[in-house]
Amino acid sequence: MTYKVTDEGDTSTVFLDGEIDMDKTEGAKEVIFPLIDAGKNVNLNLSSVQYMDSSGISVLIESHQKALEKGTKLVIKDVSKSVLKVIMMAKLEQILNLE
Amino acid sequence: MSTEVSDSTNLSEKKDFLVRSSSLKDVRSFSREVFEKFKINEDLREELVLAIAEAAQNIVKHAYKDYPDTQDRMAVRISCTDKELEISFFDKGKPVEKSKVKHRAIDDVKPGGLGTFFIQEIMDSIKFKEGDKPWINNLVLTKKL
Structure with missing residues (x-):
């Protein structure tokens, strides 16, 4: 997994790519959590993430809940078809902010 | 990767990790390679890869929870007839306590507890068996084709 972060005002956009599994989740958290802790709204662009397992889904839930606690917003953008299928299997499409 | 049986109606591949x-x-690469070789429907392949990866993850996270630096290996065997796919996992970790294997309530949204749910959603049956020596655990997942 690699990542890129861009900033615009109070919103940071995190571009992740590759396959997000148990081995990659700590890396994803290390990128996303400090942004939320700093009070940023975070757009998580997943267009280049082709595979995500339950560990990756847990990062999405944890990030979403952390943003709610901090009064910011996490928006998940451009989800690939394969990852959307997993999000829907977890019945999270109405819980997470998907765009 | 070893091919155990290979004829027109019964295919089997096994690999250890x-x-x-x-x-x-x-594990995912092996599974994708085998499903391509077995000509499994493309729509089904990635779901099956997810189920296999979740089961393998459970071995790492639970059967070897206290042994992160183990040199033990786990084996995955994928067998296929024209009607059914059988995926077996073998490991030498802590014996599985079947009563403790359950997913979280799906409407209780919190991190964790989804791996077993995904496996149940994707597969038709899940059976935990005692492994034949030298294995301790043998998980068998099946899916009708």
Whole structure:
């Protein structure tokens, strides 16, 4: 997994790519959590993430809940078809902010 | 990767992996390669890969919870007839307590507890067996084709 972060005002956009599994989740958290802790709204662009397992889904839930606690917003953008299928299997499409 | 049986109606491939989270990508690669070879429907392939990866992850996370630096290996065998796919996992970790294997309530949204749910959603049956020596655990997943 690699990542890129861009900033615009109070919103940071995190571009992740590759396959997000148990081995990659700590890396994803290390990128996303400090942004939320700093009070940023975070757009998580997943267009280049082709595979995500339950560990990756847990990062999405944890990030979403952390943003709610901090009064910011996490928006998940451009989800690939394969990852959307997993999000829907977890019945999270109405819980997470998907765009 | 070893081919155990290979004729027109019964195919089987088996491979072992070091019990580490870093092996999960190799488990997925093996599974994708086998499903392509077995000509499994493309729509089904990635779901099956997810179920296999979740089961392998459970071995790393639970059967070897206290042994992150183990040198033990786990084995995955994928067998296929024209009607059914059978996926077996073998490991030498802590014996599985079947009563403790359950997913979280799906409407209780919190991190964790989804791996077993995904496996149940994707597969038709899940059976935990005692492994034949030298294995301790043998998980068998099946899916009708």
